Amino acid sequence: MTSPLPPSANRFGWLRDLRRIAFFMSKRLLALFVTVMIGVYLTIVIANMGGQVDELRELQIRSTISEQVRADPAFMQMPSEERSELIETQVLMEVQRRNLDQPFFVRSIDYLRQAAQLDLGRAEEMHSDTGAREVYDIIVERLPATLLLFGTANLLVFFVSVYAALYLSRRYGSRADRAVIALAPSSAAPAWFYGIFLILFFAFLAPVLPPGGMVDIPPPDSRWEYGLSVMRHMVLPVTAMFFSSIFISIYSWRTFFLIHSSEDYVEMARAKGLPASLIQGRYILRPTLSPIITSFALMLIGLWSGSIILEQVFNWPGLGSLLFQAIGYRDTPVIIGSVVVFAYLLAVTVFMLDILYAILDPRVRIEGGS
Amino acid sequence: MNRWLSAMQELRRYPSAIGGLAIILFLILLAVYTVVTIPYGEALDKWRGGDMWRSTPVNAGPVWLDRVMGGDKPRTRIIHSDDAQIEEAAFEGGRQVRIPLVFDYDNSEFPSEINLFLSTSGGDREAFIRLNWHTPSGEVIPLGGQRVARSDRVSISQNPALEGRLGMVPHVGLFAGGSEPGNPQVAQGQYRLTVDAIVFGDDAKLDTELVVYGRVHGLAGSDFQRRDLMVALMWGTPVALAFGLLAAVGTTITTLIIAATGVWFGGLVDATIQRLTEVNIILPLLPILVMVGTLYSTSIWLMLGVVILLGIFSAGIKTYRAMLLPIKHSPYIEAAQAYGAGNTRIIMRYMIPRILPVLIPTFVTLIPTFVFLEASLAVLGLGDPVLPTWGKVLNDAQTQSALYNGFYYWVVSPAVLLMLTGLGFAMLGFALDRVFNPRLRTQ
Numbered sequence A: 001m002t003s004p005l006p007p008s009a010n011r012f013g014w015l016r017d018l019r020r021i022a023f024f025m026s027k028r029l030l031a032l033f034v035t036v037m038i039g040v041y042l043t044i045v046i047a048n049m050g051g052q053v054d055e056l057r058e059l060q061i062r063s064t065i066s067e068q069v070r071a072d073p074a075f076m077q078m079p080s081e082e083r084s085e086l087i088e089t090q091v092l093m094e095v096q097r098r099n100l101d102q103p104f105f106v107r108s109i110d111y112l113r114q115a116a117q118l119d120l121g122r123a124e125e126m127h128s129d130t131g132a133r134e135v136y137d138i139i140v141e142r143l144p145a146t147l148l149l150f151g152t153a154n155l156l157v158f159f160v161s162v163y164a165a166l167y168l169s170r171r172y173g174s175r176a177d178r179a180v181i182a183l184a185p186s187s188a189a190p191a192w193f194y195g196i197f198l199i200l201f202f203a204f205l206a207p208v209l210p211p212g213g214m215v216d217i218p219p220p221d222s223r224w225e226y227g228l229s230v231m232r233h234m235v236l237p238v239t240a241m242f243f244s245s246i247f248i249s250i251y252s253w254r255t256f257f258l259i260h261s262s263e264d265y266v267e268m269a270r271a272k273g274l275p276a277s278l279i280q281g282r283y284i285l286r287p288t289l290s291p292i293i294t295s296f297a298l299m300l301i302g303l304w305s306g307s308i309i310l311e312q313v314f315n316w317p318g319l320g321s322l323l324f325q326a327i328g329y330r331d332t333p334v335i336i337g338s339v340v341v342f343a344y345l346l347a348v349t350v351f352m353l354d355i356l357y358a359i360l361d362p363r364v365r366i367e368g369g370s
Numbered sequence B: 001m002n003r004w005l006s007a008m009q010e011l012r013r014y015p016s017a018i019g020g021l022a023i024i025l026f027l028i029l030l031a032v033y034t035v036v037t038i039p040y041g042e043a044l045d046k047w048r049g050g051d052m053w054r055s056t057p058v059n060a061g062p063v064w065l066d067r068v069m070g071g072d073k074p075r076t077r078i079i080h081s082d083d084a085q086i087e088e089a090a091f092e093g094g095r096q097v098r099i100p101l102v103f104d105y106d107n108s109e110f111p112s113e114i115n116l117f118l119s120t121s122g123g124d125r126e127a128f129i130r131l132n133w134h135t136p137s138g139e140v141i142p143l144g145g146q147r148v149a150r151s152d153r154v155s156i157s158q159n160p161a162l163e164g165r166l167g168m169v170p171h172v173g174l175f176a177g178g179s180e181p182g183n184p185q186v187a188q189g190q191y192r193l194t195v196d197a198i199v200f201g202d203d204a205k206l207d208t209e210l211v212v213y214g215r216v217h218g219l220a221g222s223d224f225q226r227r228d229l230m231v232a233l234m235w236g237t238p239v240a241l242a243f244g245l246l247a248a249v250g251t252t253i254t255t256l257i258i259a260a261t262g263v264w265f266g267g268l269v270d271a272t273i274q275r276l277t278e279v280n281i282i283l284p285l286l287p288i289l290v291m292v293g294t295l296y297s298t299s300i301w302l303m304l305g306v307v308i309l310l311g312i313f314s315a316g317i318k319t320y321r322a323m324l325l326p327i328k329h330s331p332y333i334e335a336a337q338a339y340g341a342g343n344t345r346i347i348m349r350y351m352i353p354r355i356l357p358v359l360i361p362t363f364v365t366l367i368p369t370f371v372f373l374e375a376s377l378a379v380l381g382l383g384d385p386v387l388p389t390w391g392k393v394l395n396d397a398q399t400q401s402a403l404y405n406g407f408y409y410w411v412v413s414p415a416v417l418l419m420l421t422g423l424g425f426a427m428l429g430f431a432l433d434r435v436f437n438p439r440l441r442t443q
Helices: A006-047 A049-071 A080-097 A104-116 A135-170 A175-188 A191-205 A223-261 A264-272 A276-285 A289-305 A308-313 A319-329 A332-360 A362-367 B002-011 B015-037 B040-048 B063-068 B160-166 B229-265 B267-282 B285-295 B300-312 B316-328 B331-338 B343-382 B390-399 B408-436
Strands: B077-080 B087-091 B094-105 B113-121 B127-134 B140-148 B151-155 B189-200 B205-213
Touching: A006 A049, A006 A104, A006 A332, A006 B267, A006 B285, A049 A080, A049 A104, A049 B285, A104 A332, A135 A175, A135 A223, A135 A276, A135 A289, A135 A319, A135 A332, A175 A223, A175 B015, A175 B343, A175 B408, A191 A223, A191 A308, A191 B343, A191 B408, A223 A276, A223 A308, A264 A276, A289 A332, A308 A319, A308 B285, A308 B343, A319 A332, A319 B285, A332 B267, A332 B285, B002 B408, B015 B229, B015 B408, B040 B229, B077 B094, B094 B205, B113 B127, B113 B189, B140 B151, B140 B160, B189 B205, B229 B267, B229 B300, B229 B316, B229 B343, B229 B390, B229 B408, B267 B316, B285 B300, B285 B343, B300 B343, B316 B343, B331 B343, B343 B390, B343 B408, B390 B408
Parallel strands: none
Antiparallel strands: B077 B205, B087 B094, B094 B189, B113 B151, B113 B205, B127 B140, B127 B189
C-alpha cells in the first residue's frame, strides 16, 4: 500500500480511518444487541416470576370462566357435569389461546424473539384510552405525556445548569458560587419529595395550581385552552424536577469546568492574552464536548422511561404510571413492552454516542480499531 | 491513620460538615433511643393497630402545633369509673349501681367523638345500663339504655336517634348547650354522664370508661387508624438509617471489589464484568423493585437484597475502573508482586485502599439515595408489610387524601425527617468531597 503520491496516501489514510470506524461500529452494534437481548430476557424472567405468574393466570382464567358460565342463564338448565365439562373446554381453549400450555422456557424464548422483532403483542388486561389492546398502541398513547413533562424539565435543567456552571466557573468563589455549593445538598431528595411540598403549598394552602393530572376535567374544547390547561398542570411537576436537580447539576458542571479551566493549555491561552470568550469556546468547551454530550444523551435516555413515582404523585398519565399499573395488573406483555422499548432506545442512544465520539474525539478515531 | 486525622481536622473548617454531622448524630441518638424505649416486637404490635389505640382520637393533629398557632383544641379526656363516686343499692339477686362520670370541659372547640367502653365480670346475666347526660346548665339528656356484653362499647357519637333529637352530631350537640344548630358554641363547665346500671349476681362488677376524644394528640398526632404517629416517626429512624447504610455499604464495597478484580486480572474477566455492567444498566432499578414487591414480597430485607444485587454491577464500576487502571502499573504494586503478594492480597490491600478516600464522599452521599428509595417504594404502596417507616406514613397520608382533608402534619412530619436525613448526609458528603479531593478546592 505504498503510493508515491501524497494526495492518494491521504485518501488511503481516510479510507483506513473509515474502515476502522466501520469495524469498530459493527463490533459495538453486535455487543449492544447481545446486551439488550440479555437484559430483556432477564426482565421477561423476572416479570413472569420465573413462570409462577402463569399459574396465577390459569387460576384467574378458571375462576372468570366458571363464573361466566354459572351466571349465564343459557346454561342454567344444563346438568352440572355437562356444565363443568363446558368450563373445562373453555378454560383449555383460553389457556391454548394464551399459549399457557407450553413450558415457560419455550414461551420465554418466544417472548424474546417477538421482543427482538419489536412485536410487542397484545395486552392481557389493560387497554389504551381508545380501547386498543395492542401494547404498541398503549405505549405510544402514553409516550407524549412523558416526553412533554420530562423533556421540558430535563432540557431546562441541562441548559440552565451548563450555562450557570460556565458563568460560575469564571467567578470562582463569588457569592453566587458559594450559594450554589451551599444549596447543592438539597438535591439529596428526589423530585417527588419536593412535589409533595409544592402540592401542599400551591394546590392546598394557596390554591393557585392544580394538584395533579394533565388537563382539566372535562378537557377544554379549543386547542388553545387545552394547551394552556396542560401548561398549568405542568408547572408544579416541572418545578419539582427542576428544583431537585438544578443545584447538584450546576455544582458538578462547575467543578468539571473548573478542573478543565486549570489545565496547562488553558493557562497558556490566558498567558497569551486571548479573549475570555475565545478561551471558553475553544479551550474549555471544545475538549469537554464529549462528556457534555454523553450527559445530554444519558439525560435523553432517562427521559424515555419517565419516573414511576413522580408520575404517581402528580397523577400524570405517562409511561411511568403505565408501567406501575401494568405491574399491578401483572400484565406481562405491557411490562416487557415498556422495558423492551426502553432497552432499544438506550442501545440506539449508546450507539449514536459512539459515532459522535468518533467524530468529535480524534483519539477514538485513531484507536478505534484496536 | 495520620491522613484520616488531618482530614478530620480539616473537616472542622466547613460549617456544613459540622451541621451535617450534628444532624446525623441527632438521628443516630434518636434511633438508639427508639430501639431502647420501644422494642422491635412492641413497635410491630403497636403499628398493627387495633384495640390498644381505642382511646386515641382519629386524625388528630399534634398538640404543640395547635398551641403555637394559638388554637385551643381539646385533648382527649378519659374518665374511668375507678375514680368516680359510685352509689350502690343491693336488691335480691343483684345490685343497682349509679356511676357518675364527671369531667370539666373548658375548650372552645367541640370534641371529635365520644365513646363509652364497658366491661363486666362475674354475674350470671347480662347487665343493663341506662345513660343520662348532664350539661353544666343542669339540662339532662337521656341517651337510652341497653344490655351490656362482657366487653362492650357504646358509640355515643354514632347514635342516629340522638342525632335526630339534637339536630346535630352528638359530640357537638351534647356540648352545644342549646345554642343555634347552624352555629353551635361550646357551653363550658362541668359535664356528667351518669351510668345507671343493674348488675345481676353478687360478685358482678362493672367497669366503665368514658372517652371524650380531643382534636389534638401528643407530639406527632394520630392517623386514620387512631395510631400515634410518633411510633412510626421514631421507628422510621433506625429503619431508614439501617437501610441506607447497609445498601450503601453493600453496593459500594461489592462494586469496588469487582472493579478492582476486573482491572487486576484484565482480559476476559474484565470484559465479562464490563458486559455484565452494560446489561445491568439496561435493567431499570425501580420497575424491577416494583415487580419484586408486587409479585414476591414487600419485605424490606428482600428489597435491600435486590437493591444490593442490582447495585453490584452498577455504573460505578466504570468510574472505579478508570480510577484503578493507572494504579495497576504503579511501582508499589510491582514491588508487592516482586516480594510475592498474591492476587487477593494485591486487590484487597494494595489497590482498594488507594482509592478508598475518593470513595468516602460518594459513599456518604449515597446513603440518603437509598433512604429515599425505600420511601419511594413505600409511597408506591410497596412498603414493608409490618414495619413502621416514614414512607409508609406518607403512603397512608396519600391514600387517605391527607392534604385534601387538611391533615398537613401527617405529610409534613415524615417529610421533614426524610429531608433532615437527606440534608445531613449530603452536607457531610459534600464537605468530605472537598477535603478528600483537593483538586476541587485549589484553583
